[in-house]
Amino acid sequence: MTSTPRTPPADVLSAAEVADLDAHWRAANYLSVGQIYLMANPLLTEPLAPEHIKPRLLGHWGTSPGLNLVHTHLNRVIKARGLSALCVWGPGHGGPAVLANSWLEGSYSETYPGIGRDAAGMGALFKQFSFPGGVPSHVAPETPGSIHEGGELGYALTHAYGAAFDHPDLVVACVIGDGEAETGPLAASWHSNKFLDPVHDGAVLPILHLNGYKIANPTVLARLPEDELDALLRGYGHDPLHVEGDEPEAVHRALAAALDLALDRIAAVRRAAREDGVTERPRWPLIVLRTPKGWTGPKEVDGLPVEGTWRAHQVPLPGVRDDPDHLRALEAWMRSYRPEELFDPSGRPTAQVLRYVPEGPARLGATPYANGGLLLRDLPLPPLEDHAVPIDRPGTALHEPTRVLGGLLEEVMAATAGRRDFRVVGPDETASNRLDALYEATGKAWQARTLPTDEHLSRDGRVMEVLSEHLCQGWLEGYLLTGRHGLFSSYEAFAHIVDSMVNQHIKWLRTSRRLPWRRPIASLNYLLTSHVWRQDHNGFSHQDPGFVDHVLNKSPEVVRVYLPPDANTLLVTAGHVLASRDYVNVVVAGKQPGFDWLTLDQARAHCARGAGAWEWAGTEDGGREPDVVLACAGDVPTLETLAAASLLRHHLPELAVRVVNVVDMTRLLPHGEHPHGMPDAEYDALFTRDKPVIFAYHGYPWLVHRLAYRRAGHPHLHVRGYKEEGTTTTPFDMVVRNDLDRYRLVMDVIDRVPGLGVRAVALRQAMADVRTRHHDWIREHGTDLPEVADWSWDG
Incomplete structure (x- = not known):
């Protein structure tokens, strides 16, 4: 298949269409700024005053105009083409933009009826942003239409592909910030296109948004020469379309043309694979969008450049509550969007603003694909x-x-x-x-x-x-x-x-x-x-x-x-x-x-309990309390515990041993700390309050102590597990090295059951001798001791 042009012809929009799209973009930008700064006077019906400003200015402006631009143009193609679409918003602090667009399209008010699409609702939208009791500055679960939390960068593209797999009618747009593009996971994610089946899967349209800066530094991909960046993306198997500029009308035209060309290309790939039987791996389209960081915001603040620099990343005018010059600059900034043209006197978006907004579940904030349940x-x-x-x-x-x-x-x-x-x-x-x-x-x-x-x-x-x-x-x-x-x-x-x-x-x-x-x-x-x-x-x-x-x-x-x-x-x-x-x-x-320990019915009952005594493995007699509890969690610890129980049964038949196996580790927590946690009475009945418990655990021993530290019997709990003693060796040597082996567990019982140390001194010494013999045996033979390798339960 031939490649698409690097820069598509920008002639798909009429002047009226550009004006309509620009109105929506300006409205979204206005709402984004308002969320960062205002807690009152949302429509600027009176001059801005310090009391209209939030006491703590939290949020990020720099990426918002670019995200608003993408959302505006996605609306157009979704509505025009009847697309089933989802967008993954990768830039970390894009919350103001995505919330603004959700409010404009009405999905936010439908999700949260208390925040209507009017002046009062706009005021509530503004005040709640990064405000106590409100919503975070990132795209988050609270954001309609979202499946991706942008607080940790690197995962937008892999999430987008995951969403596209086995959704053959879906187009997943994915906005990738140029800071995010520097991360290792994102760099690997470009290879996801080698796993996307154009017959059974949806399509992913990456939109690499290069605004040039992270928090305080330039970004790598934005500083690459365009030819080098283009070659990199083509090497990943994509067919890039480049859109660049800082003049709104030209960028609107170029982005509209790029989206149309990209979606035509996706439709052609689908037809070729689904109707013509083409099996050659396609070159999927990708859009590279270069716009200034903090575009349409303040160009300078206190004599320093802001728009198009790293200074636009967060709050460009930080002193608006205390500095009259900053306050005037903020009001001029917000009025530059001409809100009186974008919202009617009641605060509702005008018909022009909503011209290209899809309806119902086609809206990005209302798509069922973002609410997977x-x-x-x-x-x-x-x-x-x-x-x-x-x-x-x-x-x-x-x-x-x-x-x-x-x-x-x-x-x-x-x-x-x-x-x-x-x-x-x-x-x-x-x-x-x-x-x-x-x-x-x-x-x-x-x-x-x-x-x-x-x-x-x-x-x-x-x-x-x-x-x-x-x-x-x-x-x-x-x-x-x-x-x-x-x-x-x-x-x-x-x-x-x-x-x-x-x-x-x-x-x-x-x-x-x-x-x-x-x-x-x-x-x-x-x-x-x-x-x-x-x-x-x-x-x-x-x-x-x-x-x-x-x-x-x-x-x-x-x-x-x-x-x-x-x-x-x-x-x-x-x-x-x-x-x-x-x-x-x-x-x-x-x-x-x-070893197989439980039948299916026994396994069902045991898993339903999460933890329970295996009566067949212990030596309790009638209603007598155990002298010691051998507990275990994990397959190898269970094996060693049962082997230890067998040794005790043979050598100390008078000792009452209870064997407890734990499947669900959260059962060890108190019931008030976890839904699966055991009430104290149940825990005490199983593990006792005052008898020694020798617990063989799969992982690090201190986890069991942390889970059980509030139990009455915790002072009697002794845990064996992994303690960072590892090497290339035999299977049994691994447990010996970490003191989790059957012989060490028998020694623990002898050491901790009152009065047993004197009576069972010979047995303890014999257990220690086996461990020594094991050490010499594996170095001579390279295999475990025969009595270990050939062991089976003899109870």
Whole structure:
């Protein structure tokens, strides 16, 4: 396919059309300035006075005129072409612009009836912005039409692609600020076009807005020569259209022409792929828009240049409440938009301002794609019985839990083939994580060149692999926020790469839950495998279980963490999280062969409790209280705990041992701190108030202490877990190095049960001797001790 012209001919608008578009743009600019500065006198019906000015000026002007320009012109093409459209607003502080446009089109007043589209409503719109009890300066969940919080830069484009996948009629415009374009995640996001299927997916139209500056410095892409920038974007596989200027009429004409040409190009790509069977990867259009930072604002303040410089970034006139010159300059600035032409005496936008505003759900602030719960359908989950592993006796047969889960996911993928609303993402690890059964139902999304040696690549695949956790996270977030379902599978250690992204998604969900108009969306589900205890071959760099700690620091009503100990509990957990809404669920499970402990019915009951005693594993007799509680969370800690229980059963049969397994880590919290938390009476009944508890935990031991520190029995709680002792070694040596092994746990019991130390001194010494023998054995043989490698439950 041939490339489009670099600069399209700017002759698509009449003089009247330019005037109408300019009126809307001026109105949006006026409203943006008003939100930053005013808390009264919104229509300037009287001269501005200090009491009309907010006492704290918070907000960002610099990017707002550019965003208002894009919104104005998107309105025109949406209305003219009948587009289904969504816009992702990437610049970090674009709140004033997007709120202004939502108010102009009426979607804001429909969402918030107390803020009408009149003078009183305009005053309320102004006052609430960055004001106590109001709305933030970023595009946020409170903003109608938004799926992207701009406070942390770098993710706009990956969110846009996530929104476009499997929405074949949708056009997702994505405004990328030139500061944001410097980030690593955004730089990787340009490659998303290699995964966009023009047959089954929507289209993404990136609009790279270059206004030249960040907070205090120039931006890299804005300072590149145009030829170099053009070559860079073409190298990414795009066909750029360049729009540049600071004269409004010329820019209106050029941007209108560029949007028309870009959308014609998108329509041609779709026709070629959907009707003519073209399989060549297309060059998707992209618009490079260069306008001055803070355009139409003050050109100078206190003798220093502002418009077109970094000084326009935030509040160009900072002293308006105290400095009469600044106050006069603000009034002149706002009156330069001629508000009397834009709003009638009651404060309503004039017909000219609204000429190109779409109607109903076609408006960017009212699109159902930005309120994904409106589009969400329940996921067709198969009966778990079809995939459960049979168990005759616990701890005798082994399965790879994630491979068992892969069968369930394959059936879900097959069941959603027609509706296309389920995807699995991961950084090149689907097969490594034993989920390759998925390839029976779908391939791996891929639009680039293929070779005969490739496997499972597919233009319409719904498994998505790219070696960027940022892209996986962003794609899935955009996918979920627009009404679909998914799963993110990752090696445990490298989930940390998206720590800050999951922070933002958790904050988004927490805020959305408080907005009755935001419908619940499918949960963001992580499957963390290839975990710390079975990264013995990769070594220390791959051994980090701390993502759980990170997530459990966040909003309790949103986060959940599950550590299923075997294949059937993983199935039950997966069924639960895939059906859930408005959560971030972290599931940590092994991919290596592990013992099967519970039947499916037992797993269902155990997962419903979240934590419970495994009576078959303990040695409590009748109603007698235990002498010690062996608790565990995670597959390897469960194995070591049960092996320790077996040793105690054999060597100290008189000792009453209770074995407690925890699947849901939030159960350890008090009920008042988390919806899943145990009431004190239930916790005390399970763990006791005064007996020693030896807790073998999958991750960092201090997390368990933090969760349980308010419990009455906390002084008797001793936690073993990962303590940053890792290397390339045998599986069992990993637990020995971190004092989580069965022999160390038996020694802990002897050390902590009153009176047992004297009676069981020989057993303690024998346990220590085995650990020493283990050390020598692995260095000679390279494998674990036979009694460890060949162990099975003998209870």
